[in-house]
Amino acid sequence: MTGTGLLNFGFEFVEIFAFIVLATVGLAVIFGMMGIINLAHGEFILVGAYATTFTFAAGLPLPLAMLSGVVLTAVYGLVLERLIIRHLYGRLLDSMVVTWGISLVMIQLTRIAFGNTAPGIGIPFGQLPVVDGPVYYLVLAVVAVGVLGGLYALFMWTDFGVRARATMQDESTARSMGVDTDRMYMSTFAIGSGLAGLAGALYAPVLTVTPEYGTGFLIEAFVAVVVGGASVLVGTVLASGLLGTVNAAVTNVAGTFMGQVAMLIAAIIAIRLMPDGITGLLADWRENRGESQ
Amino acid sequence: MLELTNLHASYGKTPILRGVDVDVDEGEIVGIMGKNGVGKTTLVKAVMGLLEVDDGRIRFDGADVTDEPADVRARSGMGYIPQGRDVFPELTVEENLRIGETINEGDDQLQYEAVYDYFPILEERRDQEAGTMSGGQRQLLAIGRALVGNPELLLLDEPSEGVQPSIVQDVTRDLQRVNEELGTTILFVEQNLHVVQNLAERCYAIDKGTIVDELEGDRLESRDAVTEYLAV
Numbered sequence: 001m002t003g004t005g006l007l008n009f010g011f012e013f014v015e016i017f018a019f020i021v022l023a024t025v026g027l028a029v030i031f032g033m034m035g036i037i038n039l040a041h042g043e044f045i046l047v048g049a050y051a052t053t054f055t056f057a058a059g060l061p062l063p064l065a066m067l068s069g070v071v072l073t074a075v076y077g078l079v080l081e082r083l084i085i086r087h088l089y090g091r092l093l094d095s096m097v098v099t100w101g102i103s104l105v106m107i108q109l110t111r112i113a114f115g116n117t118a119p120g121i122g123i124p125f126g127q128l129p130v131v132d133g134p135v136y137y138l139v140l141a142v143v144a145v146g147v148l149g150g151l152y153a154l155f156m157w158t159d160f161g162v163r164a165r166a167t168m169q170d171e172s173t174a175r176s177m178g179v180d181t182d183r184m185y186m187s188t189f190a191i192g193s194g195l196a197g198l199a200g201a202l203y204a205p206v207l208t209v210t211p212e213y214g215t216g217f218l219i220e221a222f223v224a225v226v227v228g229g230a231s232v233l234v235g236t237v238l239a240s241g242l243l244g245t246v247n248a249a250v251t252n253v254a255g256t257f258m259g260q261v262a263m264l265i266a267a268i269i270a271i272r273l274m275p276d277g278i279t280g281l282l283a284d285w286r287e288n289r290g291e292s293q
Numbered sequence: 294m295l296e297l298t299n300l301h302a303s304y305g306k307t308p309i310l311r312g313v314d315v316d317v318d319e320g321e322i323v324g325i326m327g328k329n330g331v332g333k334t335t336l337v338k339a340v341m342g343l344l345e346v347d348d349g350r351i352r353f354d355g356a357d358v359t360d361e362p363a364d365v366r367a368r369s370g371m372g373y374i375p376q377g378r379d380v381f382p383e384l385t386v387e388e389n390l391r392i393g394e395t396i397n398e399g400d401d402q403l404q405y406e407a408v409y410d411y412f413p414i415l416e417e418r419r420d421q422e423a424g425t426m427s428g429g430q431r432q433l434l435a436i437g438r439a440l441v442g443n444p445e446l447l448l449l450d451e452p453s454e455g456v457q458p459s460i461v462q463d464v465t466r467d468l469q470r471v472n473e474e475l476g477t478t479i480l481f482v483e484q485n486l487h488v489v490q491n492l493a494e495r496c497y498a499i500d501k502g503t504i505v506d507e508l509e510g511d512r513l514e515s516r517d518a519v520t521e522y523l524a525v
Contacts, residue, residue: 166381173379
């Protein structure tokens with residue numbers, strides 16, 4: 001591979017890796033920590049995107065408009081959790097049906113309220129000098145890595161994180177230790193929603209914002225969660241790395257469509273070989289290593 | 294300190310507790326003994342708030358906590374050690390202990406030093422995942438986790454269950470130290486004869502969801518009197 005080809009592949013990988021991470025991380029937090037398969041995840045992304053475009057159109061600077069997208073989506077998730085989702089904990093199928101219903105209602109309501117398109121936002125920061133692509137994609141990659149680092153710090157180093165992980169492992173024992181597990185679920189759902197809103201906000205300048213905007217994120221998000229397995233952060237990073245590499249490599253040679261096809265084939269093979277995802281395989285390996293020592 | 298009055302509780306439509314009356318005074322070590330399936334675990338769960346009661350009242354520290362959820366009871370000073378050494382397996386020893394800080398909210402006197410003093414193995418293994426420890430070590434961690442928050446009342450559900458006899462002796466001795474040195478009141482349910490006789494100052498016998506006897510002094514020390522209520 002030539003130097004330019006390598007650069008193109010690297011850029012393609014960074015772009016796809018960031019997209020998968022940002023599309024996935026909110027869904028992974030809600031599923032991994034709470035066991036809720038949020039089929040309205042795409043529409044949480046939609047809320048972030050619409051809030052960003054409309055506040056930007058109203059005159060807010062882009063970073064603040066994006067922040068408002070994140071905050072509004074987190075608040076929206078919080079309200080939804082209090083009104084509907086909290087009654088569905090431990091009821092996987094019910095939660096899937098209900099969140100699917102929420103998704104359909106939100107798409108139609110968005111169409112009725114705002115029409116078929118939202119105001120556009122230009123891609124900031126201009127073009128890269130060497131590779132054919134915008135600087136903004138590199139910014140997205142930095143944000144994606146920052147989000148992963150921030151989540152790691154939140155869940156591993158803070159009291160909130162320790163209590164959230166305890167709640168995920170054994171809700172009843174956590175409650176009997178004084179942990180307000182209701183508040184943990186509420187906060188975790190709001191964080192997951194805010195992260196979905198962040199994806200919507202960050203990609204509002206890149207993708208056309210329509211009522212179906214969220215569905216464009218769903219395939220990558222769900223595939224990455226399944227391939228990643230139970231561990232929220234490690235699973236998201238490894239799945240995004242694997243799927244991003246395959247997608248970028250094939251896209252570089254055969255175009256975007258074939259890149260997507262290759263990524264889905266890689267996902268099918270990964271799920272066939274690792275039914276519990278990459279982190280499930282790692283857990284088995286650690287267990288076997290522990291037994292042999 | 295703890296007063297259970299006419300407590301009734303059930304699993305679904307099956308009644309388990311049928312009018313339990315128990316009193317525990319501050320600083321006491323009280324046991325509740327009985328065979329398998331007579332309602333011991335149900336009673337502890339009801340006291341902790343992990344199972345809704347059908348009837349009766351639970352008063353703790355002078356307040357009626359019958360309708361309070363488990364987390365509120367824990368924050369008001371109840372420390373719970375579940376049956377089967379329920380630690381958080383994927384958290385480290387230290388993280389498990391940090392969870393216990395929530396107990397007895399408002400009392401800032403955390404007992405890490407006491408916990409590490411009673412159970413030095415926990416300090417040695419503070420970075421180890423709890424799920425990789427032996428059964429006995431996990432039992433010590435479960436006790437240490439409840440102690441960190443300096444609870445006023447320690448509730449134990451069969452502390453000897455699944456733990457090898459030598460460790461059971463250590464656990465019994467450590468619980469006595471906790472009672473003497475920290476002044477923690479202890480209520481435990483148990484069906485192990487030695488734990489009942491060595492740990493309890495006073496003991497209730499439970500059968501078919503009702504308190505059928507109360508033993509102390511010579512009667513509690515008498516093997517025959519105690520084994521009448523145990524499956525030995």
